[in-house]
Amino acid sequence: MIDGLHVILFTRDADALRAFSRDVLELPSVDAGGGWDIFGLPPAELAVHPAEDPGAPQLYLMTSDVEATLEALRAKGVELTRPLSDEGWGLVTAIALPGGGELGLYEPRHPRPPAP
Secondary structure, three states: OOOOOOOOOOOOOHHHHHHHHHHHOOOOEEEOOOOOEEEOOOOOOOOOOOOOOOOOOOOEEEOOOHHHHHHHHHHOOOOEEEEEEEOOOEEEEEEEOOOOOEEEEEEEOOOOOOOO
C-alpha cells in the first residue's frame, strides 16, 4: 500500500538548501518542473515513540560510520549543531542546514528492518 516517503524541509533559503542537498550530501535529484528539484533518499524506517506532548516529527540521516561521515561533511564546511553523543541505541549528532534548522545524523546500533 505505501511505496515511498516524501519529506519536506521548510527553509528561508531554498536555493542554498537545494545546493547543499546536491553538492554536500550528494543526493541524486530530478527536476520536477520549473527547476524544482526532488531529491532521492536512501531506504527509510519509521520509529514510533511515546510522548506526553507529541511535537514535530524528527528527521535523521543514518550512516554506518558516523566518524567518517562527519569528517567528510566537515571537509565540505558543514557545522555540527549538537556534539556527537552515545545514546546507547546509536551515536547521534545534528548538522546545520543552510537557511536555518538542523538535520539529525546518527549511526544506529539497533536492528534495521528490511525494505518493504
